[in-house]
Amino acid sequence: MRRAAIVPAEVDFSDPAAPAAPAFGDVYHSRAGALPQARHVFLGGNGLPGRWQGRRSFAVLETGFGLGNNFLATWDAWRQDPARCERLVFVSVEKHPLRREHLAHAHAASPLPELAAQLVAAWPPLTPGLHTLRFEAGRVELLLGLGDARELLRELVLQADALYLDGFAPARNPELWDEWLLKSLARHAAPGTTAATWSISRPMRRALASLGFEVGLAPGFANKPEMSIARFAPRHTPQRPAGREPLASDARRAVVVGAGLAGAACALALSRAGVACTVIDALGGPAQASSGNPAGLFHGTVNPDDGPHARFNRAAALATQRLVAELGLPLQRGLLRLETRLPLAAMTSVGGYVQALSAAEASALAGTALAHPAWFYPGGGALDPAAYARAMLAASGATLNLGTPVAALRPASAGWELLDGGGAVIAAAPLVVLAGGHGQLPLLGELAAGLVVQRGQLSHLPHAPWCPAVPIAGEGYAIADGRGGAWCGATTQDGDLDPALRAADQTENLARYARLAGLDTPPDVPLAGRVGWRLIAPDRLPLIGGLAAPGVAADQLRLQPRQPGLLLCTGFASRGISWAALAGQLVAALALGTPRPLEAELLDAVDPMRFALRRARRATIAALPN
Structure with a gap:
């Protein structure tokens, strides 16, 4: 609405x-x-x-x-x-x-x-x-x-x-x-x-x-x-709708699987709600997978109908802005996003959140000639996602259990047990949050259907001909590295698991950088950058919420009973920095039954069961006689 x-x-x-x-x-x-x-x-x-x-x-x-x-x-x-x-x-x-x-x-x-x-x-x-x-x-x-x-x-x-x-x-x-x-x-x-x-x-x-x-x-x-x-x-x-019941209202302990942005944010929000957390990750350190990029953007979005995507992204970006300030993290404040579809006359500023700038105004802010008007998010910006994840984990006081892959989950009398590849119990708790990326797909079962693993490569220019005065996004993005260089990117290849840096991808990134900077030709720099993978849902929104309890599926998300003590927080696409803070707050509220930080329509928009419900509805319609 x-x-x-x-x-x-x-x-x-x-x-x-x-x-x-x-x-x-x-x-x-x-x-x-x-x-x-x-x-x-x-x-x-x-x-x-x-x-x-x-x-x-x-x-x-x-x-x-x-x-x-x-x-x-x-x-x-x-x-x-x-x-x-x-x-x-x-x-x-x-x-x-x-x-x-x-x-x-x-x-x-x-x-x-x-x-x-x-x-x-x-x-x-x-x-x-x-x-x-x-x-x-x-x-x-x-x-x-x-x-x-x-x-x-x-x-x-x-x-x-x-x-x-x-x-x-x-x-x-x-x-x-x-x-x-x-x-x-x-x-x-x-x-x-x-x-x-x-x-x-x-x-x-x-x-x-x-x-x-x-x-x-x-x-x-x-x-x-x-x-x-x-x-x-x-x-x-x-009676409250079954899908709105708290999933672990009495929990004082939780295990969060995943030590990236999503898991760190969940651990922080749960700890502030009085839940002691253990964070488990298969890798040897926090934020070493998708959250390990050297720099990333955070900002909201604007669309004319102010639909669920715009409202969720706005709420998430504002939550990130508040948490980053609270944690005292260094960041590049302010972000420009070029607008190539709407004329300036159709762009409307929203006080304190986003400003509509002419091409000339945006150019002055960016430090180069831009061909389009832009949205300026004064509270957005760029920061080091790994530093953000580490800061959240430190503030949470969570116990870290790193280098420990989780192969399976099983219900237990006091909640859930997490198992290694040999079936041994790694940890147990009344509340478990699955907050990893594509590496956790085997744990998701049917919920993994339709999710896309997307490869992305970003490139580093150690001596950039143009370092944006503020982070800028449009067709690609550019972020100054603070040392006279810049990061730019990023490519998108669905289902591509190649971890090697590729010259063709660098060429694509540098061409985008040149267009943003207004350069006649892309710079010629040595191959340098990073490869990571995003987990993306078909509607480009995250999956945050409880999983369906065994039995007959309900025809509405709000009526669907959920498995007690189990939550999913994943599918962050390329918006991990922007979404993590709000996602963690939502996980804590869903677990403990406290007031939700999102309206009901937006809860439905990020509910992990939304795709299964849509598939069931399509199957029902297909089975009807003509």
């Missing part, structure tokens, strides 16, 4: 005690104070901090992020509570988010200056969809959904423990209070989920009661004598 462009909020700060939204004719919070209001209404009304104490994870779902004061108050309460839950996940939707400078203005005199400063620093570009902002070394997570709540709530995959109902007044913002929206909220509730709001709207309370909530009134805040509180107590326990 195409998401509408984000329209930022316009905020009236003329009354510092009560910033207002002119578009809604309402204020963001009581003049008696935003944080006291949040603590009384939303924390107190949901029994917090008491209800999260002793829990492994606790999820809050809020309608209307506004200025972010409810999040800051909840984060502060978590921080101050010695019996706090291990992880706090705060999910909030906002149709009209503030620009970063307005958010900074709103919190210039915050009573929580440290937390407010961290929120402002982490504030994402205002692009549609979910943004995962991490604090407290990942123990506090803000999953910020930008867009229309009526669309986003349908697409969120989570089970909330507490609901904060905090839109503008029902008379001024009815879309956030009607029965349709409250029904969407109830889908994310489980028996015992609580809700609170400053509003005592009778239609709202009747709607909540009809949806299975026990609704009551409590003393209100400041000039409001009453407020509403509720507890979800349906007559019948709602």
Whole structure:
């Protein structure tokens, strides 16, 4: 589903005690104070901090992020509570988010200056969809959904423990209070989920009661004598779709097979969720296969319909940008991607994420004459993928078991066992993640059907006639090596397992480099570079998720039961750097059942079972009588 462009909020700060939204004719919070209001209404009304104490994870779902004061108050309460839950996940939707400078203005005199400063620093570009902002070394997570709540709530995959109902007044913002929206909220509730709001709207309370909530009134805040509180107590326990059940909710140990970008990212995300990881790889060191290239690009994509590919790549690139900054990795920041199909007039910038540049503007940035306009991704760039993988592994604290090929898997009483070629047990754990590349195809069984192993060769120019000022991609790519040389590439040959550098491939790479650089003839340099292999799915998206449980296959991915304790994270094509961070976060969420960092449509788009489902549907149609 195409998401509408984000329209930022316009905020009236003329009354510092009560910033207002002119578009809604309402204020963001009581003049008696935003944080006291949040603590009384939303924390107190949901029994917090008491209800999260002793829990492994606790999820809050809020309608209307506004200025972010409810999040800051909840984060502060978590921080101050010695019996706090291990992880706090705060999910909030906002149709009209503030620009970063307005958010900074709103919190210039915050009573929580440290937390407010961290929120402002982490504030994402205002692009549609979910943004995962991490604090407290990942123990506090803000999953910020930008867009229309009526669309986003349908697409969120989570089970909330507490609901904060905090839109503008029902008379001024009815879309956030009607029965349709409250029904969407109830889908994310489980028996015992609580809700609170400053509003005592009778239609709202009747709607909540009809949806299975026990609704009551409590003393209100400041000039409001009453407020509403509720507890979800349906007559019948709602069933979650089988395909959305957590795969290893109680796991404290995991084995990740693969020490490249995918495996390292999974180990990091799982470790931050309280799961100790062992990473196994057949090779003698981390990032020695596809992830071992000396340089690689990361960036999003743009397409006119903003379809699943563009939305997944955008979310992944922004997640990478945040993680690379957090890890403090050296990188070449900023990336140009030439646009050869659309004229400049048809290209639209998205603030903070991508800028449409004329050929002249792009040329000035690249340091050479370019024939086409370009997209500039200020948060994209290039880095050393092996260094990125090693940094993630180090941050994860994972135990490495290298030089150890895994030949088979088998279920065991406490999860899964991994076997060597002789059938001996290498390791066992309640959770196993297969996160390698083409070398793991024998472990995938039927899921390997249709996957393509693609050879790629990149070339090195030790003394380049042109070193791009920023990494550039188009027909091929070029990256400065920092020593007066450049890397360029890369070729694509399906099913070709030749590991040797080939002169013909170098000629092809240098011709692309010359076209990017505007050279009359390609440079003449000695054969030098690297060969690697990509694992590519037919639709050019990764495979991330659980594998089908034995039995009758369901006709929908969301209804398909999965094998407990087993996850796949592979098929990264040429986008390992761009995809790894988000993929690891998704693996951890799927395993433990915490709020997913992607909308349901995008979960389906990367589900490993999508191709088997499509084949089954085609077979069913083919079997129908004419």
